Amino acid sequence: MTTPDRAAQPVRPRLLVLRALGLGDLLAGVPALRALRRAHPGHELVLAAPAELAPVAEATGAVDRLLPASAPGRAVPRTLDWTGPPPDIAVDLHGNGPPSHRLLLGLRPLKLLAFAHPELPGIEGPPWYPEEHERDRWCRLLRAYGIDADPGDLLLPRPRTASPAPGAVVLHPGAGSPARCWPVERYAAVAAGLRGRGLRVVVTGGPAEGDLVARLAKQAGLPDTDVFAGGLPFELLSALVADAHAVISGDTGIAHLAVAQGTRSVTLFGPVAPSRWGPPPDPRHRALWYGPEGDPHGRRPDPALLCVTVEDVLRAVGELPADPRP
Numbered sequence: 001m002t003t004p005d006r007a008a009q010p011v012r013p014r015l016l017v018l019r020a021l022g023l024g025d026l027l028a029g030v031p032a033l034r035a036l037r038r039a040h041p042g043h044e045l046v047l048a049a050p051a052e053l054a055p056v057a058e059a060t061g062a063v064d065r066l067l068p069a070s071a072p073g074r075a076v077p078r079t080l081d082w083t084g085p086p087p088d089i090a091v092d093l094h095g096n097g098p099p100s101h102r103l104l105l106g107l108r109p110l111k112l113l114a115f116a117h118p119e120l121p122g123i124e125g126p127p128w129y130p131e132e133h134e135r136d137r138w139c140r141l142l143r144a145y146g147i148d149a150d151p152g153d154l155l156l157p158r159p160r161t162a163s164p165a166p167g168a169v170v171l172h173p174g175a176g177s178p179a180r181c182w183p184v185e186r187y188a189a190v191a192a193g194l195r196g197r198g199l200r201v202v203v204t205g206g207p208a209e210g211d212l213v214a215r216l217a218k219q220a221g222l223p224d225t226d227v228f229a230g231g232l233p234f235e236l237l238s239a240l241v242a243d244a245h246a247v248i249s250g251d252t253g254i255a256h257l258a259v260a261q262g263t264r265s266v267t268l269f270g271p272v273a274p275s276r277w278g279p280p281p282d283p284r285h286r287a288l289w290y291g292p293e294g295d296p297h298g299r300r301p302d303p304a305l306l307c308v309t310v311e312d313v314l315r316a317v318g319e320l321p322a323d324p325r326p
Contacts, residue, residue, distance in 0.1 A: 271305065
């Protein structure tokens with residue numbers, strides 16, 4: 001007869017959250033992640049998301065471990081590298097199903113939290129509303145399962161790293177699709193107008209946006225010291241945003257990072273309305289939008305986005321309130 005190991009610890013229950021999307025998507029999901037953390041403090045909270053978002057997940061204070069998972073575009077991963085017993089709880093923060101629901105159901109979780117879908121009648125979740133704001137959507141999902149969630153719980157702690165350009169205006173011309181990319185020539189004109197006001201202007205871009213950043217830097221006459229191409233590590237990008245005078249971008253991840261850091265921002269919307277992805281009501285954040293909605297996957301800048309003018313952006317920056325932070 002074997003003697004039981006009195007030092008052995010009970011296996012910690014596990015809660016798996018699927019949100020295998022981009023930076024802005026993860027930041028929009030922070031209120032829901034924190035609500036899950038508060039509701040299940042004894043669980044190991046595992047987030048299935050792209051590996052490069054591990055520093056972002058850590059900064060939320062809600063995630064114990066990141067399980068690398070991704071797929072091209074906004075598709076659902078084909079598999080999850082899950083090991084050990086099934087999750088005690090699985091939460092679909094990726095989409096309305098059925099592919100994302102089925103991916104999690106394949107792991108045989110003891111409980112699944114997800115939106116209802118007619119192809120999966122066994123899931124008794126709340127209905128999906130296409131026009132709902134992204135932060136509100138996931139908090140409503142959790143509330144339907146008895147978990148209190150606050151869409152305003154989205155701020156990240158200030159990074160420990162020093163900013164490479166404190167007090168600068170950050171221009172970010174790229175986005176996930178051409179439909180959301182305002183013309184480089186207009187960004188260059190904004191840069192000229194802001195520099196004429198005595199402001200330092202820097203430009204950022206992701207790993208695949210080197211040519212776009214170089215074009216903007218050349219047209220704006222920016223020195224190499226004010227060009228941050230190639231995708232800054234998250235801690236450095238977060239520091240740059242946190243100590244910026246303002247962030248100007250399209251509807252993309254860095255706009256959500258500005259909100260998360262409490263940094264003033266001007267976000268240029270089109271083809272998707274700010275009512276679905278925009279910043280919370282706050283004078284520090286200006287959403288420029290003319291509408292109507294269009295194709296978010298279009299291969300050219302959306303007509304609604306092109307309605308936003310250089311003058312609109314310069315005026316919005318000038319109308320931002322004084323920075324309340326010390």
